[in-house]
Amino acid sequence: MFQYRKVLAMKAEGFSIRSISSATGHSRQKITTVLEVAKEKEVDLKTLEDVSDKWLEEFLYPEKSEEESSYRAIDFEYIHKELAKKNVTLSLLHYEYEAQCRSEKAIPYSYRSFVRHYKNYAARHKATMRIKRRPGEILEVDWAGSTGAIFDCDTGEVVDVYVFVATLPSSQLSYVEGFLSMNMTSWIKAHTHAYDYFGGVTEILVPDNLKTGVQEHSRKQLILNPTYKDMANHYNTIIMPARVKAPKDKASVEGSVRTISTWIIASLRHSQCFSLDEWNSLAKQKLEMFNDRAFTKREGSRRSAFLAEEKDFLSPLPPMPYQMSEWLTAKVQPDYHISVKSQFYSVPYEYISQQVDVKATDHLIEVFYNHMRIASHTRLYGKYGRQSTNPDHMPDEHRLYIDQTPKNAKAWGKDIGPNTLMVVDYFFKHAQIEKQAVQSVFTLKKVLRKYATYELERACEDVLRATKRPTVSLIKTILKNNQKRTVESQSEQSTDQVNKDYGFTRGANYYGGQSHDE
Structure with a gap:
């Protein structure tokens, strides 16, 4: 707002227009206009000691106050809720606001005024401003530049603790955990613990270009570490690494890293921890205090902002956490x-x-x-x-061999027929070792590639009728002979049929001879 009191007071003290402009930051033309209007209306600050700039503006420019009140009021609570929805922007909401004003024959605010009034409302009454970050949209992650420390009880050596930081830009709620290395196992474990802490998953994950997460990131292509990509698929989120040398792409976590380095890492500098679990336990206490600290320029804290405006927008966690x-x-x-x-x-x-x-x-x-x-x-x-x-x-053929066990062999013999089962039982009963019997049955099985099951069963019956000591070779011989006899029989039957169909059947009388009966 224009500093009416300061301008009028400095003029009364004899300062020049140029000096007043330098002190207040207002243009000389505007200052000259205000002083002329104040002179016309005989404004004297000595008689108006307790008045505010707002009162002076309404007194000097009453038409401006009337004009402002004639505009259709903006439903800021509705605007704030709608901006949390996907793809909804201030320009869309202003278009809808204008359309409603036209239908009601009211005067709408311009887009610039619309945005300015919303910013003022959000800064005063809300923990988050939707036009900066949408709730539940992004999680920014990184390793802190500063390290913690634990002491080795055996050697007295100071061991570095690498600190993982995850921040939700909308509410600024953060998560912190220490690790003894920055390898892939630590990186993945930190993400799963962070999601558990927040109780949900964001749409987008924004890491730095660490080799543990990103193998290559250039204008032409983005190659993610397969394990990191697999973890993102498990949680149904999208990895969008920050551009190389572009810290503004993850400004929230960069700011949180600086703050956490002070409020958590530096605050533990006098604590002597002898294990990583002990360090993380103390860090967790500091983290809860950090998330519960009140904002300096707005109402609430990181945790209250998260519970009120972001938690419900996170996607649910999968039934099982990701396994490394x-x-x-x-x-x-x-x-x-x-x-x-x-x-x-x-x-x-x-x-x-x-x-x-x-x-x-x-x-x-x-x-x-x-x-x-x-x-x-x-x-x-x-x-x-x-x-x-x-x-x-x-x-x-391999599966056929691997299935050979006494139980399977006897079940197979039973399926073929009683005579085949008797042969299989004989093999197992009289073999010196079980493996020898299994091999015999396996060889017997292979004959089914050439002969039908009923032929094998008949051959086993013939073998058992001829000898009390059946062998695979005897069965094969009988199968071959049976097949040969079958082929010969079929050939004879075929010849007889041909003679029957095409032979001379007219008799001797047909050719002028006499039959033997005569």
């Missing part, structure tokens, strides 16, 4: 297995010699080919060289 995973590459070996940390896992044999991607968690191994999952196994630990093999991944 490691992405590897492997080549499928001729035995259709891949090696992961010296343990072996099967994949479908069709992918032999192909390069595959492997996602390894503490409990699960998942194999992907062209972004499609082709196999999954429970992770193996312990002695090197252990195998996890899914029978469905095997070729048919």
